[in-house]
Amino acid sequence: MNRGRILVVEDEKQISDIVKAYLEKDGFVVTVAQTGRLAVSLLKERFDLIVLDLMLPDMDGEDICRTVRADSDVPIIMLTAKSDEEDRIKGLGIGADDYVVKPFSPRELAARVKALLRRAKGTKQSVSFNKGDLVIDSFRFEIRRNGSPVVLTPTEFKLLQCLAEHPEQVFSRLQLVNVILGYDFEGYDRTIDAHIKNIRHKIEEDPKNPSYIKTVYGIGYRFIGRPDED
Ligand code: CA
Numbered sequence: 001m002n003r004g005r006i007l008v009v010e011d012e013k014q015i016s017d018i019v020k021a022y023l024e025k026d027g028f029v030v031t032v033a034q035t036g037r038l039a040v041s042l043l044k045e046r047f048d049l050i051v052l053d054l055m056l057p058d059m060d061g062e063d064i065c066r067t068v069r070a071d072s073d074v075p076i077i078m079l080t081a082k083s084d085e086e087d088r089i090k091g092l093g094i095g096a097d098d099y100v101v102k103p104f105s106p107r108e109l110a111a112r113v114k115a116l117l118r119r120a121k122g123t124k125q126s127v128s129f130n131k132g133d134l135v136i137d138s139f140r141f142e143i144r145r146n147g148s149p150v151v152l153t154p155t156e157f158k159l160l161q162c163l164a165e166h167p168e169q170v171f172s173r174l175q176l177v178n179v180i181l182g183y184d185f186e187g188y189d190r191t192i193d194a195h196i197k198n199i200r201h202k203i204e205e206d207p208k209n210p211s212y213i214k215t216v217y218g219i220g221y222r223f224i225g226r227p228d229e230d
Contacts, residue, residue, distance in 0.1 A: 003027040004048035004117060009039040009064065010079065011056050015102075019051065022106040023113065036064050043068060049117055051109070052096070053079045062094050069095035075120045077112060079104070098166075111167040114227060119165065127164065129225035130211060134203055136164055143203065150202045155180055159192075160199055163213060163223035172220040196221055 006028045010016040013034065020030045031047075033039035036059025039052075050068065054061035065076060078099040098116055100109050118127060125139035135144040141157060143150040152160065162179045163171060171179075173189035180195075181188065196215075200207040212225045 005029045005031070005046065006049050006051060006113065007031050007033060007039065007042060007045075007047040008051045009033045009036070009056065009061070010051070010053040011035065012053075015053075015079075018106050019109060022110045026110055026114070028113075035059070036061070039064055040067060043072075047074055049075045049077070049113060049120075051077050051079065051113070055081060065094045065096055075116045077109070077116060105168075108168040112169065115165060115167055118227070128228045129164070131228060134212060134225060136161060145203050152199065152202060156195055156199050156202070159195055160203070160213075163221060164225065167223050167225070167227065170216050170219055170222045176220065192220075 003026065006023055008016050008019050008023075008030055010019065010032065011034050016032045016034065020032055023030050031042065031045075033042055036056045039056075040059070052061050052064060056064075061078065065078070068074060068076060075098075076096045078096040079102060080099055081102045097120075098112055100112060126135055126137035128135045133146055135142075137144070138161060141154075143152050143157070143160070158180060159176060162176070173192045176192045177188045196213055197207070200210055200213060203212055204210045210224075212223060213221050214224045216222055
């Protein structure tokens with residue numbers, strides 16, 4: 001089974017080995033480039049997604065990203081080491097589709113790779129999880145649980161959609177406030193708990209033992225539903 005070709009640009013062998021092993025286990029064909037120069041020379045080949053470390057010994061990851069974007073819209077996930085690099089990626093709009101902050105779990109990265117490939121396909125506006133148990137239809141703004149429609153408020157829908165688009169990624173309450181309101185508003189973050197509680201009552205078999213939205217104590221929430229394969 002070949003689910004797609006992935007180019008991993010990463011100079012730290014320890015990291016690239018783990019990433020490669022994980023993605024290969026999921027059925028991807030993985031090519032690793034340990035230098036920016038090698039990565040650029042490999043761009044002639046066709047890849048379905050690129051995992052790109054921002055800090056490389058010979059070239060700046062940002063420059064590689066721009067080089068790729070000059071003639072390709074292949075999905076790119078940036079690997080960054082520091083939170084100020086996060087800001088650089090957000091601020092510069094250098095064309096990365098997503099980013100993961102080191103240290104990251106290979107499982108999280110693999111989940112993000114799959115989510116990004118699904119988004120990149122574009123035509124598929126509805127995604128299902130846990131063997132068809134939960135369907136999120138972003139085209140019709142509908143949720144179906146076990147085949148039956150579930151009515152979510154627009155805010156609840158937005159929250160669920162955001163979490164489900166980034167499986168395994170932990171979102172703080174403040175980040176989720178930002179998803180809803182478009183800006184940070186400290187006084188609002190506790191209402192996130194109320195929204196999540198409502199969503200759980202609508203989509204979880206057992207809201208106290210959730211199979212979709214898990215609480216990350218002291219931080220926020222993450223989506224743990226398993227996306228169904230195509
Ligand atoms: Ca590096």
